[in-house]
Structures are given as C-alpha cells and as structure tokens.
Amino acid sequence: MKMLKKMAALLLAGVMAMALLTACGEDSTPSFGKQVEDAAIKAVNTALGENSTLTNDSTLRAQAAQMLxxxxxxxxxxxxxGITGTRKPTDKKNVYEITLGIAVKNIGEVKKADDLxxxxxxxxxxxxxxxxxxxxxxDDVLKGYNGEIKAIGVATKTLSNGKTYMAMVVTYTVEYGTVPTQPAQ
Incomplete structure (x- = not known):
C-alpha cells in the first residue's frame, strides 16, 4: 500500500509537471497540452537519472486519454x-508488473470509488x-522506491471551458509479497 501511494504521488507530480508547460498558440509552438506531456516525461527522466530514456508510450498515452x-x-x-490499476505476475518470484493510471487532483481526498x-x-x-x-x-517521490519504471504515458485534454486536464499511466515492476489489484479508494 505504501508503494502504491508513492507511485500515485509520482504520477501526481508528473501531472503537475505537465501542467506547468505553456504555449503561445502559434503554429510553430507546441500546444499547451503537448508542452505539458513533454515536460512530464522529461521530469520523470530527470528524476530517474541520466540513463533514463522513457518516451510517451503510445499505448499508455491512449489509456490516459481514455481516462480524460x-x-x-x-x-x-x-x-x-480517475484512478486505475492492474497487476500481473512476472516470471520472477514475488515480482509484479503494475500499471497505474491517475487523473485525479488529490488521491488523498478519495473516500469511495463512486466519489465525484x-x-x-x-x-x-x-x-x-x-x-x-x-x-x-x-525526485522526492522516487527516493526509497524499490520498483523499476518500464513505461509511461501522459495525455492532456482541454475542455470547452478552456481548462486543461492531464492523466498519466505508468507501468513498473516491483518486488514484494502481495500487491493490491487496484489502489485503495
């Protein structure tokens, strides 16, 4: 559960990073949403270290877009x-592949699955x-994290009200006894 909260915090931090990108709206400048997506991926790579080469995985990005x-x-x-999670065992004992998606602002405020x-x-x-x-x-979220991020997908959507929303889906492996099928809600 603690690891799941850390991963959710990572996703939230990534979303916040994407939100910080701005665009002027000119044809030569990427859209605000694209800037956010690129910034989120870059922020995660920076936090993971110089050898990290994650890209905006098209399959995970599509899952994030579906959430939006x-x-x-x-x-x-x-x-x-707005909070999704799946797990599947790998060929290694007690190692699971987790895919966690988040599109909510504050996971800590969620009390029930049907909450708006x-x-x-x-x-x-x-x-x-x-x-x-x-x-x-x-970087703070990743400290003490014992998993390995395999892929990340970030999507944004601007609604008719002019506000832009973001979702992020991450696939990672982690070693431990049991993993919840979905994040606690």
Missing amino acids: EKVNADGKIVAKE VDAMEVTAADLAKLQDPKANGI
Whole structure:
C-alpha cells in the first residue's frame, strides 16, 4: 500500500509537471497540452537519472486519454475512473508488473470509488513547477522506491471551458509479497 501511494504521488507530480508547460498558440509552438506531456516525461527522466530514456508510450498515452474522456464539463471525474490499476505476475518470484493510471487532483481526498472528485487540472504555473527539478517533487517521490519504471504515458485534454486536464499511466515492476489489484479508494 505504501508503494502504491508513492507511485500515485509520482504520477501526481508528473501531472503537475505537465501542467506547468505553456504555449503561445502559434503554429510553430507546441500546444499547451503537448508542452505539458513533454515536460512530464522529461521530469520523470530527470528524476530517474541520466540513463533514463522513457518516451510517451503510445499505448499508455491512449489509456490516459481514455481516462480524460470521463472528465465532465465541470472538471470532475468519478474516482474509480480517475484512478486505475492492474497487476500481473512476472516470471520472477514475488515480482509484479503494475500499471497505474491517475487523473485525479488529490488521491488523498478519495473516500469511495463512486466519489465525484476534481480531475487533475494543469495550469501555466503547474507547468513551470514541473519544469523545475527542484520544485516538482518527482525526485522526492522516487527516493526509497524499490520498483523499476518500464513505461509511461501522459495525455492532456482541454475542455470547452478552456481548462486543461492531464492523466498519466505508468507501468513498473516491483518486488514484494502481495500487491493490491487496484489502489485503495
């Protein structure tokens, strides 16, 4: 459970990092959403170290985008649709591959699976924070983490209200006795 919370915190930090990217709207400048996605991937790679070469995995990005389709016009999402998780055993004893997705603003506020909670909104200020390794908190989340991140996917969606929301899906391996099928809700 502790490891799951750390991974969820990593995902949240990544989302916040993506929110900090801004765009001018010009054709030559990437969209705000694209800037957020790129910044989140870069922030995770920076936190993991110079040998990390994660990219925005198309399959995981598609899963994140599907989560964002569940965000309503008010920027809310049902908790069980904004926090997803699966696990499968690997060929090594007590090693599991976990795929965790998050699209909620504050996982700590979720009390029940059917709660309507704030989706992860990203702003220009969030993007700026994400781009600053000392401020984004991703490195702190990864300290003491005993898993290995295999792939990451980040997606953004701007609603008709002009607000941009982000979701992140991460696949990682971790060694321990039992792993919950889904995050605690």
